Amino acid sequence: MKVLVDRGKCQGYGNCVVAEPRVFDLHDDGLVELLVDEPPEELRAQVKHAVRDCPARALGLGD
Numbered sequence: 001m002k003v004l005v006d007r008g009k010c011q012g013y014g015n016c017v018v019a020e021p022r023v024f025d026l027h028d029d030g031l032v033e034l035l036v037d038e039p040p041e042e043l044r045a046q047v048k049h050a051v052r053d054c055p056a057r058a059l060g061l062g063d
């Protein structure tokens with residue numbers, strides 16, 4: 001599972017961090033920072049949740 005992030009779209013709402021703090025964090029500039037490029041399969045549900053919850057549609061899921 002690969003997480004796709006478009007920092008150009010991120011608005012720093014932090015929903016992704018709440019959904020899965022082992023994968024997403026907020027960088028010093030206030031925008032999303034990916035902690036793990038390819039999270040383990042057991043985190044798929046939480047990562048999908050984060051992708052759905054991003055109001056800026058800045059996140060995606062590759063395979």
Ligand code: SF4
Pocket residue numbers: 009010011012013014015016017031032053054055056057058059
């Ligand atoms: S939920 Fe979306 S807009 Fe908010 S910090 Fe995460 S990637 Fe950025």
